[in-house]
Amino acid sequence: MTGVDPDRLDDQQLMKELETIHRTRHDTLLYGSNDALRAHNERMAQLEGEYLRRNPRRPVAAGRTREGARERGSGESETPENPGT
Numbered sequence: 001m002t003g004v005d006p007d008r009l010d011d012q013q014l015m016k017e018l019e020t021i022h023r024t025r026h027d028t029l030l031y032g033s034n035d036a037l038r039a040h041n042e043r044m045a046q047l048e049g050e051y052l053r054r055n056p057r058r059p060v061a062a063g064r065t066r067e068g069a070r071e072r073g074s075g076e077s078e079t080p081e082n083p084g085t
Helices: 011-031 034-054 066-070
Strands: none
Touching: 011 034
């Protein structure tokens, strides 16, 4: 594994790591070696798993559910309805 173990990162560090890995995802997919893509996949899964572990009740945008996707063209907001709850 490369990088600090995600459970050792504080919340701010975890978010920074997630932002960085998501920003570099596209280039890694298009131009990275198979080993680089594999490492990227593993690290992303570790970071996202830690985020989900810490935030099991995170707000979910209605448009990001199956039902919401069916209604997406109807003008519904894709932001969470109850942020912070």
